[in-house]
Amino acid sequence: MDLSNSNEKVIHGVYMPRGYLELIPNPKDNEVNHIRATCFNNDIVLMPELSTFRVLPWAERTARVICDTFTVTGEPLLTSPRYIAKRQLSQLQDYGFSLLSAFIYDFCIFGVPEIINSKTISFPASTLLDNHDQPFMQELVDGLYHTGANVESFSSSTRPGQMEICFLPEFGISAADNAFTLRSGVKEVARKYNYIASFFIETGFCNSGILSHSLWDLAGKENMFCSGCGNEQLTITGRKWLAGLLKHSAALSCLMAPAVSCRKRYSKESKDLKESVPTTWGYNDNSCAFNIKCHGEKGTRIENKLGSATANPYLVLAATVAAGLDGLQSSDGVLACPEDSTDLYQSKPSEIPLKLEDALVALEEDQCLREALGETFIRYFVAMKKYELENEETDAERNKFLEYFI
Template identity: 30%
Template sequence: MSAFVKFVEQHGLHSAEQLAAAEQSIETLEREGIEIVRLVWPDQHGLLRGKSLTRNAYVSALTSGTEITMAPFFFDPANAIVFNPFTPDGGFAVEGLGGSPNVKMVPDPTTFTPLPWVANTAVVFCDLYLVNGRPFPLAPRTILKNALTALRDNGFRLIAGVEMEWYLTRIVDDMLRTGSLGSPGSPADPPRVAPVARGYSYLLLDHLDEIDSILTPIRQALLQMGLPLRSIDDEWAPSQVETTFDPLEGLAAADSAALFRMATKQIAKRNGYLASFMCTPAIAGFYASGWHLHTSLVDLDKGENLMVPNNNAPLSDIGRYYVGGTLAHGIAGSVFTTPTINGYRRRRPYSLAPDRLTWGQDNRAAMMRVISEPNDPASHVENRVGDSAANPYLYIAAQAAAGLDGVLNKTDPGPISEDPYAADVPQLPTSLSDAIEALDRDSFYRTTFGDTFVDYLITMKKSEVARYDSWVAEHPDPQTYVNGITDWEHREYFELF
């Protein structure tokens, strides 16, 4: 093949839809005066990383990709160096990754989006490839795409709706002058913040009105970017907000969740606030936040919802099997749905967060809440297990893979739970350490996601746990913790997520 054939064409990386979207994005560049395009990709933690390219560099990347270091894949959330980049394979058991080589970022032009809060700037999500054209095996967006391809190969599409809780706080001291700036493996001191509301009062409109001045630019930006925003609610705890979106196909839902979190955090910070998707900040009076993932399976060709019951059953047979698969793999999947140490603070009985493998009809105590009516095309299930800081790509991929396995193997979910917190069923892991052990022993996700990726993530998460355990050993007195949360967790997750 000629050396002049561009990387994207050489390896057949863009579909006809993407080629058309590439041309449209170039037209948008010119029409809207876009000068900078942020090329981003989600890392192993669900954080967006990448580069800002000039318009000419972006146009070139549409056909040639653009190189970027794979170095972020060496680091845990605190940038502790978990893998030695200067071994022959970089410690990844992947040939060619020694020495921290570059990988190719290839824009997915269907995601090209002008940013309302940044002048003359757009963002586009990218996929990562090795220089030989093979997908980079540690990229979460690739893991999700593979899971969705397996669904399509069996005649299904995944539809997903995002319902995410988060905290809005006002910055009172950025700590840049007096705090630690951090070092590898030791996060910087996060800003000191103040709550923006007081009192527990679910769905109180006065609370929403108090923070309307900052919610307005966030809401306007989400709508201008075309995200299917459905609602912004006052959640139960002071300063806690819930945001919901209409359903999208699996990959679009993950991209939208990542874009939503990016927009919310950046717009808040520009206005003197800090938005955090950490589960439970170490702030007195705060409560746990979760991410509820609403999903259904639809027929690949007809687009019909395959979970709709046509009798008094809670779901169709396919829907029941889908739930059965999710429950069967719920323990091993905890690292994907709840990837932070702090996220396991939610798993308490009678807390409106699940603590065991249950399903229930419109029951918010169950792990899998069924929302259905006979012949209702909107019938679906809600997985309530997720940490609000979960990686969107891995959370949705784990759901898609487990649900499909249940359908293919006709996995029985067991009886509906009337009292999920009293059900005699297996408990979910209560710590990230326990979740790691469960994933390490599991054969399903190793087969589905590959040993290389699972071993990589386990090693990454063990670093996080080891640093936490060391801190607790030096600070063993729970009386010094705020809201029952360690200072380690707050520094690790509050500003980052």
């Protein structure tokens, strides 16, 4: 590409058919017909955000730049997860807060697959990376550092071949950008080593995607979740934020565990056949859906553990902010006693649906998240998920053999 052509794309963007980014599951489906009115056949414009330009050390003569999506008339694409996340962060700023956050991801590394026949892929029994002295992991972490995504730690996880990466927290949209970079980078580096990387959930274990976050003032000087006086309990602001997460946990779970297999992790501790499980929270308790960590130099922070590694990080960020903001403004979740109690009283106990169908209903009925994420996006998301549920059997067979990776 010559320089003049590059300059033109930087200024005017890159045009492409809208269908490359948005799918139409079934043109005859009534759930999708009203979405078709948003002109799927039109072009959209990718406008590069030049501050995200980074040379990729694991690919020759290749750089990464993250783009925002617009219609040809200059309006933001309402189904763009990154736009939705940036809009929620802007709302948060309007209320005088900023968000410091980081994602913690599990993913799996497999050896070279063996092709048994044209339809079946089988993996060797033993997966790789039983320790973190592998050249693959070192190249991945070094590469992420050069893209601006600073890794705080990486380690083997709960089974051979499963790795965990934790990023250093950053303000604003950068946390989701880092997660997005990891999801593509880990697969590209793995390919160099003839490995296969997957964030997909297999039956029996979980690749989690945790969002660790805390609320700060606009200057980024004061953590609003802790008093700074040696008191490890959540502040009133923190408790209200947590109340919002609890209140919207059913709808949140739909966006954070967006596939049937993802939701099996919610019932792994339960032996009873139930339709939902209680939303749990606690201090320094990794078994809870919302774990309030009160140790370390980062100060008090909340880990949103509803997510799987297959969830879109921009949607996780956006929905968490929307739910937390509602908690700050709402009187549904109140404190028993600001001085010495950590109890949160809600008009209705929080429950997480175990079935994706029920979670979709919860998302559709959650007026706060509908408004925050946008009616256009919610309708599109629900329509796509209903289509996936209708085709669950064939998709499940494909997913089991990792023919495509999420």
